[in-house]
Amino acid sequence: MDATGKRLNVVFSTDCIKYPLTGIGRYAFELAKQLQEREQLLLTFFHGTKVRDSLAVASESAQSIQSVKRRLQKSKAASEIYRLTYPVMKTIALRNFKDHIFHSPNYYLPPRVKHCVATFHDLSVFHWPQFHPAGRVHLMQKELRNTVSRAAMLITDSHYTKKELIDFFGVENDKVSVAPLGYNEQFRPRQETETRDVLNKYQLKWRNFFLYTGTIEPRKNILTLLKAFDSLPTNDKRALPLVISGYKGWENEELFRLFRKGESEGWLKYLGFVPGKELPHLYSAANCFVFPSIYEGFGLPVLEAMASGTPVICSDATSLPEVGGGAPLMHSPEDVDTLTAHLKLMIEDADEKSRMTALGLARAQQFSWSRCADKTIEAYEQVAKFI
Missing domain, CATH: 3.40.50.2000 (Glycogen Phosphorylase B;)
Structure with missing residues (x-):
């Protein structure tokens, strides 16, 4: 009024x-x-x-x-x-x-x-x-x-x-x-049984994949993510593949060529645009959410992943530190080595993942x-x- x-x-x-x-x-x-x-x-x-x-x-x-x-x-x-x-x-x-x-x-x-x-x-x-x-x-x-x-x-x-x-x-x-x-109430921690139908649809396993969601375009810096992921040991990246969900944006021919390479080698799965009702299930079922964007006015996927009880790795660029508030592991957008080290940590250190989950859930409560x-x-x- x-x-x-x-x-x-x-x-x-x-x-x-x-x-x-x-x-x-x-x-x-x-x-x-x-x-x-x-x-x-x-x-x-x-x-x-x-x-x-x-x-x-x-x-x-x-x-x-x-x-x-x-x-x-x-x-x-x-x-x-x-x-x-x-x-x-x-x-x-x-x-x-x-x-x-x-x-x-x-x-x-x-x-x-x-x-x-x-x-x-x-x-x-x-x-x-x-x-x-x-x-x-x-x-x-x-x-x-x-x-x-x-x-x-x-x-x-x-x-x-x-x-x-x-x-x-x-x-x-x-x-x-x-x-x-x-974030809406659909983004929350879930039990494995709640996510089973969506995981079966995309042939994924509970907590056995890394997730990126967002439009496939240059600003999202997916090329750096692919370089970091490809440098992981073969057994690790095949055991916990990179799952990419996102609407096809623009100037992405080279990225899709690399997507096909990763898929043929068994460490990448591109889902295309995932319906909104399924996305929260993927967030909560992922081992870790990765968002290496170069520029964000906010970075909504980072908040939604934290609210889902999933550890987050993201870049330290623009507004992302403001949203993450110290809960995610961060890296400079072009720093492939640090991003690779963060990915390895999320494969090897269950205690660190639990700590990050708790921090992320607490941070998410500050937004609505x-x-x-x-x-x-x-x-x-x-x-x-x-x-």
Whole structure:
């Protein structure tokens, strides 16, 4: 509620809640679920150019819609028409909501819409443009600069990203609110019997594999992980293979060649995109979760693995130390030798694994989607002062 005790009118964009539900989509969905339960808000959902009263769930049936969009994107003329007209259509669709707060959970804000809030998940398109498809970088940079100028308030997932925003754009400190991400109740320690069906589906054994989940793209630094894993003794890596789950991103031809090599040698298994309901079972059944990413605005998989009672190895880059809080084993992103040593420790030292599990579970308790919603509403209240 605002300072007068009135409920806050909020229009929440759900464009990023689509199949496959990757990190930002999951953030938007979990946050929206929390926000719609809060009595101090009157929440309206905005998808494309349509206003909805209820939250749509991303489903696999949406694949056909995404394939149509991909075909459109391949046509330069259609893509250009879409780029020029779509923002105007969104602005027109929002013209009856001038007394509402508009929140985009995925960077983009349409033009000439007042009282806007946007979530900035990272600044990789500026700091690491090579981690994005070249054709998209200039447009993304332009749109993000527009967002900074249009937003009444910005939200980040981490203090690391807040500092980046302030340093890079000169944004005032009190214009940026930090709302750390959370994890849902499905990510928890499980008994072997609970995971059996999922393990059988993928022909995996309880606590007998290392796990990586995330989009297959350069920023995730999977090449370093493959080098480290391949340097383990043959018996070790075959006994505890590396399991990789993730949506096929971009610029990954070389990685998939190495995936095939690892699979043929019996130490790697690529599962493709794993349905959301199965992912928590894989986390809790893994011997260890490995996440060597070069750049993260938060690093949600690290939190979900800790909440699942699984030891974590991750890089010490960007926001990951802030999320891990001392629970994971860490390495510099390009340090193959240290990563290899950490992998060996997780094979050989059961006591260290138990210690890390306890630390991870304790650390995970400090994060929740409810707290994320609380911090988000604080940002809304700042904007409401000027409505």
